[in-house]
Amino acid sequence: MDASSASAPSTSEARPRRAGYRRLPVEQRREQLIAVALELFAARAPEEVGLDDVAEAAGASRPLVYRYFAGGKQQLYEAALRSAAEELTSRFTVPLTGTPTAQLAAVLDRYFAFVAEHDAGYAALLRGGSVVETAGTSAIVDEVRRAALKRTLRHLGVREAGARLTLLVRSWIAVVEGASLTWLDGDRTVPVTELRDWLVDQFVAMAAATALGDPQTAEVLAGLLALEGPDDSRAARLRALLAPDA
Amino acid sequence: MDASSASAPSTSEARPRRAGYRRLPVEQRREQLIAVALELFAARAPEEVGLDDVAEAAGASRPLVYRYFAGGKQQLYEAALRSAAEELTSRFTVPLTGTPTAQLAAVLDRYFAFVAEHDAGYAALLRGGSVVETAGTSAIVDEVRRAALKRTLRHLGVREAGARLTLLVRSWIAVVEGASLTWLDGDRTVPVTELRDWLVDQFVAMAAATALGDPQTAEVLAGLLALEGPDDSRAARLRALLAPDA
Numbered sequence: 001m002d003a004s005s006a007s008a009p010s011t012s013e014a015r016p017r018r019a020g021y022r023r024l025p026v027e028q029r030r031e032q033l034i035a036v037a038l039e040l041f042a043a044r045a046p047e048e049v050g051l052d053d054v055a056e057a058a059g060a061s062r063p064l065v066y067r068y069f070a071g072g073k074q075q076l077y078e079a080a081l082r083s084a085a086e087e088l089t090s091r092f093t094v095p096l097t098g099t100p101t102a103q104l105a106a107v108l109d110r111y112f113a114f115v116a117e118h119d120a121g122y123a124a125l126l127r128g129g130s131v132v133e134t135a136g137t138s139a140i141v142d143e144v145r146r147a148a149l150k151r152t153l154r155h156l157g158v159r160e161a162g163a164r165l166t167l168l169v170r171s172w173i174a175v176v177e178g179a180s181l182t183w184l185d186g187d188r189t190v191p192v193t194e195l196r197d198w199l200v201d202q203f204v205a206m207a208a209a210t211a212l213g214d215p216q217t218a219e220v221l222a223g224l225l226a227l228e229g230p231d232d233s234r235a236a237r238l239r240a241l242l243a244p245d246a
Numbered sequence: 247m248d249a250s251s252a253s254a255p256s257t258s259e260a261r262p263r264r265a266g267y268r269r270l271p272v273e274q275r276r277e278q279l280i281a282v283a284l285e286l287f288a289a290r291a292p293e294e295v296g297l298d299d300v301a302e303a304a305g306a307s308r309p310l311v312y313r314y315f316a317g318g319k320q321q322l323y324e325a326a327l328r329s330a331a332e333e334l335t336s337r338f339t340v341p342l343t344g345t346p347t348a349q350l351a352a353v354l355d356r357y358f359a360f361v362a363e364h365d366a367g368y369a370a371l372l373r374g375g376s377v378v379e380t381a382g383t384s385a386i387v388d389e390v391r392r393a394a395l396k397r398t399l400r401h402l403g404v405r406e407a408g409a410r411l412t413l414l415v416r417s418w419i420a421v422v423e424g425a426s427l428t429w430l431d432g433d434r435t436v437p438v439t440e441l442r443d444w445l446v447d448q449f450v451a452m453a454a455a456t457a458l459g460d461p462q463t464a465e466v467l468a469g470l471l472a473l474e475g476p477d478d479s480r481a482a483r484l485r486a487l488l489a490p491d492a
Contacts, residue, residue, distance in 0.1 A: 133379065163435040164444075167428050171448070174424040175417040182413050189409040194459065198410075202417070205455035208484050209447035213440065238454050239485045 030068050033058050038080040042121040046077060046132040077132045078140070081125070085144045088114050092151040100224045101200045101234075103155065108176070108196045115180045116192075123184045126177060148173050156220050164214035172203050205238060276314050279304050284326040288367040292323060292378040323378045324386070327371070331390045334360050338397040346470045347446045347480075349401065354422070354442040361426045362438075369430045372423060394419050402466050410460035418449050451484060 024032060036058040040049045051073050055062045069075040091110040094103050115122055125133070125141065152169050153161050161169070176199055183195055190198075204224075211218035225235055270278060282304040286295045297319050301308045315321040337356040340349050361368055371379070371387065398415050399407050407415070422445055429441055436444075450470070457464035471481055 127384065131380075134377075138373065163432065167425060167436065167444075170428060171421040171424050174420045175452075178417050178420040179413060182416060186409065190413065198413075198456065198459065201455035201458055202452055205451035206421075206448055209451035210444065212447055212480065212483055213444065234458065237458055 029060075029064075033060070033065060033068055033076065034079050034083050037076045038084055038118075038121075041077060041080050042084075042118040044120050045124045046121070049073070051076070074132055074134070078134075078136055081137055081140050084118060084121075085140050088144055089147045092148060094151070094155045099228050100155070101204070101228060104200050104203060105196055108199055111176070112180065112183075112192050112196060115184065119184060123181060126181055145170075145173060157223065158216075158220060162214065162216050164210055165217045165220065168206055168210040168217060172199075172206055175199065175202055175206075201234060201238070204235060208238075275306075275310075279306070279311060279314055279322065280325050280329050283322045284330055284364075284367075287323060287326050288330075288364040290366050291370045292367070295319070297322070320378055320380070324380075324382055327383055327386050330364060330367075331386050334390055335393045338394060340397070340401045345474050346401070347450070347474060350446050350449060351442055354445055357422070358426065358429075358438050358442060361430065365430060369427060372427055391416075391419060403469065404462075404466060408460065408462050410456055411463045411466065414452055414456040414463060418445075418452055421445065421448055421452075447480060447484070450481060454484075 033054065037049075037054050040053055040057060051065055052062055054073075054076060055065045058065070065076070066072065069079065088111070091114055092107060095106050098106065125137070149166070149169050152173070153165075156169075158165065179195055179199060183190065183192065204221075207217055207221045207224070211221045228235065279300065283295075283300050286299055286303060297311055298308055300319075300322060301311045304311070311322070312318065315325065334357070337360055338353060341352050344352065371383070395412070395415050398419070399411075402415075404411065425441055425445060429436065429438065450467075453463055453467045453470070457467045474481065
């Protein structure tokens, strides 16, 4: 990065060098640059996005971008990532009505919409080995995972999760992430609605396997299945598949 | 890295600068440096391992290390990682006798032994955001995952896996990885033998949930459960937990 000497953003912008640059208030410009960067980083791998691309798409000059993000592309990437992480975390809110699995399905729908919107950038981030990946970006991703864990446990009505229940929920979150990457990677052979139902079933099945050895998970699972109501045939079909003569 | 001009290893070594340096044949020295590096990278995060540490632990000089690894620490790290990946992949071999779940358990035991041996380095690698992480190191990790996928499918007697069965096995491998990280992270609250049994149960449960919507997985699961024999009580207990009045 060659512009680390750029000064912090001031309340007025540099004189536009080319006609067509628009003056924007500081906070608005900052947000605009982050939004534009997020759009570019979502569409392409971080390696393929340059600071000039961001400047051009924002209708700004390169020095102006550096005035807001003295750390250059890396800082802009982290700001965009933080903004995306906040948006994703806000989607974890569970709807107030419906059975537990219907609520889980609704959250997953929102999650997959986010994944589709952030496509290439999301894949590059989770896949690792990217040039912009640092301890800082990993920390942001981990924060989102922790938020997902916390929200899921709260959804299950758990105050203090033991090691096994925590492992279950963390593992399921890893399965959700992996499934979304497979979905992006492939030709999207498996429709997203099927993938969402599959993940709900995985949660129930993984909880059952954990409940085998953990009373806390057994209690959570029993409560969840009781709320599903008598017309839930999926648990019954799961049982049938585990029968030795299936 | 300041020694990129170092020449390739020749058949004789540089004259030892300090008493105590041992002369070793080229290939043996190369392997020794990799083994020493692997040991250091296993015990600490990559950030905390310097080339001098490797040289000292190998009883070699810094210039000698550069003669073998002109790319310095990054190249040495990748060579050590590749060596570890080969070792891990070799552990995926499934024993010839036992029920399918017993065979799976045996492979998991070998995997956890590997994880324990490579402790901090394994965690740093899989957690991401490390300074030595590149597209190259990610590719090595992905290669191991692909080998695990291939080996598991072969173990299940599958020649051509459809999208859903592939997703199942990939997801389970992600759960195995995540579980091993949780195990390393925590105070190892959950004993490794319990963790291994939990992962075997997860495989059966996740396969059952996938079989709900995929005939190929249903066939594989039925074959697997048939081989478990009549004294397998775990599938029966899983069924009971999925009963609505459990």
